[in-house]
Amino acid sequence: MSEQQNYEPKIVAFLCKWCSSAGSDLAGVSRIQYPANATPIQVPCSGSVSPMYILSALKKGADGVLVSGCHIGDCHYIEGNFLARRKLHLVKEMLRFVGIEENRFRMSWVSAAEGAKFAEVVKEFVEDLRPLGPQEQLKAKRA
Amino acid sequence: MINVQDIRDTARDLLAKGEVRAVIGWRAGTRGAAAEPCVIHAPEEAASLVWDPTCVHNLALYLVNDRKELVHAKKTADKPIAIVAKGCDARAIVVLLQEHYFKREDVHIIGVSCENSGVIDTRKAAPLLKGFAPTAIAFDGDDFAVTTAKGQQTLASREVMADRCLECRTPFPKESNSVLGEDKSGRDFAPQFAALQRFEEQDEAARWEFWQRQFDRCIRCFACRSVCPMCFCDECVVDSIEMKIAPETTAEEKANRIRWIERSAVRSENATYHMTRALHLAGRCVDCGECERVCPVNIPLRLLNTKMEREARETFGFEPGASIGGPSLVASFRDDDPGEFIR
Numbered sequence: 001m002s003e004q005q006n007y008e009p010k011i012v013a014f015l016c017k018w019c020s021s022a023g024s025d026l027a028g029v030s031r032i033q034y035p036a037n038a039t040p041i042q043v044p045c046s047g048s049v050s051p052m053y054i055l056s057a058l059k060k061g062a063d064g065v066l067v068s069g070c071h072i073g074d075c076h077y078i079e080g081n082f083l084a085r086r087k088l089h090l091v092k093e094m095l096r097f098v099g100i101e102e103n104r105f106r107m108s109w110v111s112a113a114e115g116a117k118f119a120e121v122v123k124e125f126v127e128d129l130r131p132l133g134p135q136e137q138l139k140a141k142r143a
Numbered sequence: 144m145i146n147v148q149d150i151r152d153t154a155r156d157l158l159a160k161g162e163v164r165a166v167i168g169w170r171a172g173t174r175g176a177a178a179e180p181c182v183i184h185a186p187e188e189a190a191s192l193v194w195d196p197t198c199v200h201n202l203a204l205y206l207v208n209d210r211k212e213l214v215h216a217k218k219t220a221d222k223p224i225a226i227v228a229k230g231c232d233a234r235a236i237v238v239l240l241q242e243h244y245f246k247r248e249d250v251h252i253i254g255v256s257c258e259n260s261g262v263i264d265t266r267k268a269a270p271l272l273k274g275f276a277p278t279a280i281a282f283d284g285d286d287f288a289v290t291t292a293k294g295q296q297t298l299a300s301r302e303v304m305a306d307r308c309l310e311c312r313t314p315f316p317k318e319s320n321s322v323l324g325e326d327k328s329g330r331d332f333a334p335q336f337a338a339l340q341r342f343e344e345q346d347e348a349a350r351w352e353f354w355q356r357q358f359d360r361c362i363r364c365f366a367c368r369s370v371c372p373m374c375f376c377d378e379c380v381v382d383s384i385e386m387k388i389a390p391e392t393t394a395e396e397k398a399n400r401i402r403w404i405e406r407s408a409v410r411s412e413n414a415t416y417h418m419t420r421a422l423h424l425a426g427r428c429v430d431c432g433e434c435e436r437v438c439p440v441n442i443p444l445r446l447l448n449t450k451m452e453r454e455a456r457e458t459f460g461f462e463p464g465a466s467i468g469g470p471s472l473v474a475s476f477r478d479d480d481p482g483e484f485i486r
Contacts, residue, residue: 051422052380055415056403072482082476085485090425090454090473092484094418097343097450099351108486121486137351140411 009063009129011038011122014053016046018076019111020068026115034119035126038066045069046107047080051091054105058138064104064129068121071109081109100137103128144282145255145324147194150227153253153321155189157225163251164220167205168227169198176277176290177265180205192227194255196263196280196287199305201431202226203235203372210245211377225251229262231307233316234429234464235372240318241467242427244375254316256324259285260300261308264436268303272296301332307432307445309333318467336453342446354414360440361413363406367434367444368420373427381416382406421447426455426472429464 015021021042027034043049046069054065067088075081088107096102106128108121154166165184170191172179178197182205183189209224228236233254240247263280268289275291282288286300301309308314310333315326342350365382368374378385381404388397404419405412421428421444430452434444455461458481461472 052403052415052419055418059404059411059415079476082478082480083473085482086459086476086480087473089458089481089484090422090451093454094422094447094450096347097350097447098354098414098418099347099349101347106486107484124486137355138411138414140405141409 007130007134009037009126009132009134010061011064011066011125011129012057012062013038013040013066013068013122014043014046014049015040016069016081017042017044019070019074020046020108020118022112023068023110023114023118026112027119028115030115032115032119034122037126037129038122045075045077045080046084047075047077047082047087049084049088051087051094054088054091055138058100058104058135059140061135061139063132063135064106064125066106066108066121066125068108068110068118071111074111101132103132104135144258144284145194147192149323150194150253150255151189151192153323154183154192154225154227155186157251157253158184158189159186162222163225164222165209166192166225166227166253167202167209168192168253169194169200169202172197176280182209194227194282196260196282196300197265198229199262199433199436201232201235201370201372201433202228203232203239204370204433206236206250207239207244207372207375210249211375220249223249223251225253227253227255228316228319229255229257230311230314230316231429231431233318234313235431237318237464237467238373238427238429239375241464241469241471247467252316252319252321254319254322254324256316256322256326257308257311257314258324258327259314259330260287261304261311261314263287263303264305267305268298271298271303304332305432305436306333306338307430307435310335310337310430317464336449338443338446339449339453355410357442358410358413358417361408361417361442362440363408363413363416364439366437366439367442370433370437371424372431373424374420380404381419417442417444417447421451424448425451426461426463428452 049067057065069081095105106125110118157163165182167182169178170181171193178193180200275293277289277291279290283297287298289298313328315328386400404415428448455472
């Protein structure tokens with residue numbers, strides 16, 4: 001039980017460098033308090049996130065994976081987030097299909113001006129992950 | 144029903160006239176009744192081609208191999224290569240053409256229609272043959288005439304056909320230079336995605352329970368990858384083999400090389416490998432069912448692939464292998480793609 005209480009979900013967050021990454025910076029400089037569970041990884045675009053990044057993160061011991069990009073229509077590369085939306089829908093469906101808890105994977109649109117939203121997204125994600133406990137399904141034995 | 148002589152004549156004429164440099168087809172195998180893929184170069188070899196219910200292989204794979212050989216030898220072919228293609232093989236070729244793997248004029252497709260039949264699943268046929276090994280299997284109308292040491296018997300094709308053939312709606316090669324047999328597209332022997340439907344009715348825990356057993360069993364022989372005409376990368380992302388190691392490469396550099404997925408056959412690696420492969424095949428897999436057929440430990444790989452196929456069709460209105468000029472699934476989008484799952 002004590003282990004359950006001490007459990008802090010590890011989140012790997014793939015953040016688009018043009019928006020969500022700046023959004024997370026804004027949350028920081030605005031001194032917004034939010035859980036420190038997310039490890040940010042800056043990517044050039046949410047469209048550049050390969051399904052394998054997500055699976056590999058889960059395999060290496062992440063309890064949840066967040067992908068965050070620009071709002072539809074705001075992509076720096078015009079259509080990257082449209083492609084991400086389609087690709088990651090398939091990832092979400094695949095994870096659901098093999099029986100991985102749906103709340104382990106999350107996607108959000110956070111602009112560079114939405115520091116508060118970023119904090120909210122991470123907070124919600126951590127709250128949703130906490131009851132699930134550590135992710136053991138895809139985790140490598142050695143990770 | 145197709146007369147095998149027509150296939151032989153077509154192949155011989157193409158080779159004799161010098162229109163193609165080789166023909167990829169099936170010939171009688173050396174073990175039991177099973178046909179095997181072959182590449183013939185001389186007109187007189189055309190007589191060895193066969194067409195029977197054991198022509199299970201997706202020959203598009205050998206088109207890929209031929210292209211690789213040319214590229215690696217830095218050669219260009221002066222003539223196209225011909226291929227005997229079933230409906231599913233032709234769909235695979237269309238996807239390869241769509242991805243510009245080779246040009247349309249580089250390949251001469253001799254289409255063969257499965258009509259109201261398909262290929263045999265020997266695992267289904269074995270109990271009906273009461274332990275006798277088939278020495279020859281031929282088409283008998285839409286059914287299969289199977290010869291064993293005990294004599295000849297006719298098996299109803301609906302009972303022993305491969306699952307993918309029962310679910311197949313387009314047993315006719317849509318893209319071809321010449322075609323044999325009639326177009327029976329739209330036939331409906333068994334509901335599509337029925338196995339998928341049944342599987343998805345289970346809850347999350349039961350689904351994981353099932354897949355975990357499957358993934359535990361995988362021995363990572365990579366037969367599914369090797370047999371797949373869509374898995375054409377020289378270096379697969381799941382097992383990087385081409386890291387350049389020079390004398391000055393440090394141990395640290397070797398150790399820190401990114402390994403997205405390891406090669407060891409353990410559950411976590413197997414699960415991520417199979418899921419990654421299914422995602423890489425989304426919108427490309429034409430459901431030829433070869434991965435599942437060659438799996439030595441019977442992992443139901445078609446379930447993963449048809450899941451993606453159904454998702455592509457129902458959510459994005461996408462049909463793999465439908466047209467050469469069309470966009471690919473993950474390199475295109477529509478404004479109204481679902482996005483409700485995004486916060």
